[in-house]
Amino acid sequence: MIIVLKPHTSEEEIQQVMEKVRQAGLTPHISTGAERTVIGAIGSDAPSKKEIFEALPMVEKVVLILKEYKLVSRDFKPQDTIVKVGDVEIGGDEVVVMAGPCAVENEKLLIQAALAVKAAGGRILRGGAFKPRTSPYSFQGLGVEGLKLLAKAREETGLPVVTELMDARDIDVVAKYSDMIQIGARNSQNFTLLKEVGMTNKPVLLKRGISGTIKELLMSAEYIRSEGNNQIVLCERGIRTYEDSTRNTFDLSAIPVVKSLSHLPIIADPSHALGKRDYVPAMALAAVAAGAHGLMIEVHVNPAEALCDGPQATYPHVFMELMKTCRRVAEAIGKKMPYVPIS
Numbered sequence: 001m002i003i004v005l006k007p008h009t010s011e012e013e014i015q016q017v018m019e020k021v022r023q024a025g026l027t028p029h030i031s032t033g034a035e036r037t038v039i040g041a042i043g044s045d046a047p048s049k050k051e052i053f054e055a056l057p058m059v060e061k062v063v064l065i066l067k068e069y070k071l072v073s074r075d076f077k078p079q080d081t082i083v084k085v086g087d088v089e090i091g092g093d094e095v096v097v098m099a100g101p102c103a104v105e106n107e108k109l110l111i112q113a114a115l116a117v118k119a120a121g122g123r124i125l126r127g128g129a130f131k132p133r134t135s136p137y138s139f140q141g142l143g144v145e146g147l148k149l150l151a152k153a154r155e156e157t158g159l160p161v162v163t164e165l166m167d168a169r170d171i172d173v174v175a176k177y178s179d180m181i182q183i184g185a186r187n188s189q190n191f192t193l194l195k196e197v198g199m200t201n202k203p204v205l206l207k208r209g210i211s212g213t214i215k216e217l218l219m220s221a222e223y224i225r226s227e228g229n230n231q232i233v234l235c236e237r238g239i240r241t242y243e244d245s246t247r248n249t250f251d252l253s254a255i256p257v258v259k260s261l262s263h264l265p266i267i268a269d270p271s272h273a274l275g276k277r278d279y280v281p282a283m284a285l286a287a288v289a290a291g292a293h294g295l296m297i298e299v300h301v302n303p304a305e306a307l308c309d310g311p312q313a314t315y316p317h318v319f320m321e322l323m324k325t326c327r328r329v330a331e332a333i334g335k336k337m338p339y340v341p342i343s
């Protein structure tokens with residue numbers, strides 16, 4: 001349930017309510033809005049405790065959240081959450097583009113891609129060091145060496161980096177070298193891993209599961225949020241359907257649906273959704289028009305030689321043009337994108 005406090009409730013009174021929640025055997029989660037403080041009281045028998053809190057003088061109202069996901073729901077927090085990755089804010093007026101190669105392959109290719117991403121107005125560099133490959137014989141990523149190269153690319157370009165974490169044993173090293181931790185589609189319901197990233201204070205990019213419903217995505221986000229981490233960005237990256245002319249089926253409708261159900265930002269990854277580079281621009285533009293808070297796009301300077309996901313990798317010059325068009329779409333719906341230099 002959520003306990004909505006009256007405006008101007010003092011810090012001391014807020015602490016009293018938090019303590020009362022604990023005494024009732026529930027876990028308190030605080031959300032401080034511009035006008036009101038709201039305390040989420042989570043526990044399986046929360047509904048039976050509703051009256052205890054209604055009786056408190058500083059409480060305006062107590063509302064039961066009937067959905068299974070609670071802390072990530074709009075009921076708990078009506079205003080949009082802004083997630084900060086370095087200096088970049090995701091969830092506000094700016095459409096934030098994360099781009100880069102599928103995998104970190106070597107220093108030269110990574111830096112070239114990073115410079116191309118930056119030149120086009122991309123704000124965050126992506127690149128996998130630990131790769132979740134379907135075949136154990138495919139390139140698995142450079143591991144820690146790849147993380148170090150990402151940190152180097154950040155130094156050279158100033159772009160913060162996002163990279164995937166697959167195994168909880170690598171959490172410290174991934175957190176050390178990156179600015180945002182990605183949980184990939186295949187680990188979207190790895191609840192142990194979700195809890196681990198929930199205990200860090202690193203922003204998390206949580207992808208929708210390969211066959212995951214929107215509700216399952218939000219339940220996974222709830223796992224992270226319930227451990228204390230409120231810096232979560234959701235990502236629609238296509239779902240598995242009977243359609244086989246694209247790699248996955250891009251569920252554009254997830255964007256407005258998630259935005260109505262949750263206060264967390266949602267971005268779109270048309271590269272993994274479509275799987276073919278020629279289809280990526282159209283769906284990137286559609287996602288921006290639909291209100292996505294950002295995009296994730298795979299960019300490679302030499303896709304023909306890419307060690308992973310070459311067919312879907314966008315060429316830097318195409319990315320540059322796409323960014324310009326994205327900017328026009330963003331502006332048409334009252335959003336912003338950073339200035340893109342004329343090429």
Ligand code: PEP
Pocket residue numbers: 102128132183184185186207237272
């Ligand atoms: C990726 O971003 O490189 C990736 C593996 O994506 P997904 O988990 O969406 O398949």
Ligand code: MN
Pocket residue numbers: 102103272298308309
């Ligand atoms: Mn990829």
